[in-house]
Amino acid sequence: MSHTLTLGTLPLTHTTADPTYGYVFNVLAEGATYGAATSVREIVVSLLADGDLTRTTRYGNREVTFAVEITGPSLAAVARGEAALRGEIGKSNTLTWQPAGAVATVFDVIDSEMRQTFDDLAELRRRRTFVVTLTCAPHARSVNPVVIPALPSGSTTALVDNCNTEGPAWTATRNGASAAATTFWEAGAIGVAELDNATGTAPETWTLTRTGSVNFSTTRYLVAELRVMGSTSTTVIAIIDSGLPTQRILQHLETRKLTDGSSHYQVTWDTTGVTASSITFWHRTNDPSQTYQGLIIRNLNRTALVPGVTARQQARVITPGGTERTPASIHVEAADGSTALGTAIVHTSPESGAGYSPPQRRWRTFGNTVTADPNTFSGAFEHIHPNHVVSAVPSESLPPGAYLLAARLYPSAAATARIEVLTSTIPTGASKINEVGFRTPVKFPVSNSWYFVGLGVLTLPSARMTTGKVEIDILNLDAATVGVQIDEWWLFRVDDNCALTVVNTARPHIWLDSPDVNTPVPTVWEGSSASARTHPGAGVLAMGNHTLDPNGTAVFTATSGGNHPKTDATLYRRWHSNAAE
Structure with a gap:
């Protein structure tokens, strides 16, 4: 098997003469390059006397360049070949490289151009050469998409x-x-x-x-x-x-x-x-x-399935493979394929091995009278007054960084309640230190209805330590005006490569599509079946894009409408320059 290079649908190597006009393409090895992804870096503030700490925040496009030689029985035929090449230039496209004895690699082409290198002697030989420059997505991909299937609802x-x-x-x-x-x-x-x-x-x-x-x-x-x-x-x-x-x-x-x-x-x-x-x-x-x-x-x-924190809150790890992070389409489905998902929460974060997972009621240490309720996310609810509702999560399961504290709240009246949030650090063998907090006014438009509320962003732990616990305290300061009950509260990582989407839907399916070269903005879909997609109505909260780490991404899913939601993902494996599978 010999190597081939194909731009869109146009073969550029080892081609036979065009059956109509007789032109032939050939790619010249001299000067050809697949380029490399461009690192986008930022300087990290430090106290170094000399030098800088830098980190790569993302990757910019790569530039692929090669020369295409067109020959034919006449210059008119060569011009026809030029027109065929030009038809693949200046548009979104793909470049497929098939090495001999290996799997094919695809570069997603964002834009492109071509220029002729004039040679009078080559003209006499009915030969013209064009330098093709392709602006491509940073990383190569495999030819075919991969589906990471949902785990069974009833775990083996x-x-x-x-x-x-x-x-x-x-x-x-x-x-x-x-x-x-x-x-x-x-x-x-x-x-x-x-x-x-x-x-x-x-x-x-x-x-x-x-x-x-x-x-x-x-x-x-x-x-x-x-x-x-x-x-x-x-x-x-x-x-x-x-x-x-x-x-x-x-x-x-x-x-x-x-x-x-x-x-x-x-x-x-x-x-x-x-x-x-x-x-x-x-x-x-x-x-x-x-x-x-x-x-x-x-x-x-x-x-076969990561044990759920509760029946309506599930966690799994999706490992796409490849060597680079990749955009994906994440699909969440009701366990029976027909029950409305209700409020659907999807959070993704790089799998760190720390045991991080967003729900916090499991770490509750203090609060008010708890009422069991299988229709809630956590399986229970309680008032956030007169006592603070308190959770204390082991610090080793919280990678240091920024977290969105969110809660599911139920007001007794259509009113505004001031919610006080405190966080502190409790080192092992010591008392709590570095207590910080804030107060957030939450406006509830309707009484006796559940709301997903973002209370604020915290940097956790609030003090540096090796082992200990991170405490979260939540209190309603306006209980005299409006009583507020709490179901679950979450700490969602909001650092790099983390994303959160909350969708209110009356349908049993949603899809979260990350931006890619063809669709530069994220898209949320909902549907009544696995094959029917429509845009959702109001009630979408989004933070970040759901890209998947090649070594594993933790995917947390919760739905208010039913137990054991199922999650799958469709994606292309991404590679530095050459696909391995």
Whole structure:
């Protein structure tokens, strides 16, 4: 197979004579280049005496240049070839490069031009050369789009270990030395711990290792219910041994506090493409003053779906592949394909491995009387008066940066309520510090209706720390005028490559299309079926564009109209210069 280069539908290499006019194209190697994406950089403010800190914020277009030689039986035929080439110039187009023995690569052409390099001797030989310059999108792409399918609504879950039996499958260490893995510390759970640790010593490290083959090919997530003793840090690292020379640290997707009163957390890791011969759980306690320290695990499972924070709030990771971020069309569908989505929330952010997820009610520590309600996002609601409603999220699950604090609120009257928001940092073993806050007037046009409200943007944590918690306090200052209830409140990352879209729809499908070279603005669609798209009506809130990171993007979806919304994505894999698949 020889290489080919095609502009639009016009082959430019190894062409046979045009059947009507007899002209032939040939691309000259000399001076040809596919160019490179142009980095758009900004200087980061610093206290460096000399030099600058810079960062790339985005990429500008690349410029592709090559010379096309046109020959023919006559100059009239050559002119016909020139006209055919000109027909592909000056418009949105594609350039497809097919190397010998490899997959094809496509460059999206935004604009283009051509100029003749005149040569009188070439004219005598019925040969003319044109230099073609193409302004292309920064990165190459694969030829065909890829569909990342929705995960099943009813998750396939399989038990790995119920963790209630001691034996050779479980081993443990304390500070690197062998220790007992035992069910002594908690009934129905395996653990390693010490109740008489000398106070004031350095933080201790604990591991629990389960030996035994586990195949995650059809269930790409590992889920453990665990409890850490003598530590406010919930960070537990999962390490897979697959019999290879190096072990693999799993990507941490989400941590959520269980509400069964057991003090356990449910932690989820990504195990895509893994077959494990053993799994090790590693934890370091962060408070050396505690006399009791350790790690306890129960109910180790593998599953095809990231466990939902609640039935109406779902999280998943979409890994598009390629080497560059890519625009996508994200499709959200009701579980049954027919129930109205209601208020649909979609948030995307680069998968950091920190376990970040927007919902905060799961971290609630204080508030008012809670009423269970399966029709809410969180499964419950309460007034935000007379007490503050308070949540305290582990700092390690919040990548430092900017966050939009939003809440779903229900007013008792059509009025304006001042909502007070406070945030503070609680370092491990210390009192809260650096409390900051603001008051936001929220106008409710109608009483007794749920509203999605953006309360303000916070920089979190409010103070630098290694481990601890970030506290959020929310209070209604005008309860005498209007009572306000709160369902869920969220911390949405608003840093680079993060995006949030909220759509109110009476239909069961929405599509969020990122800008691309053909449509330079984002588009929101809604539909009554998977094949019918219409523009939505009023009620769209958008912040950022939903682009997907090649190594994984966390996609959070919530719908007020029904449980277990499904999310899929259609995209082109993007590459630096040459597609690999």
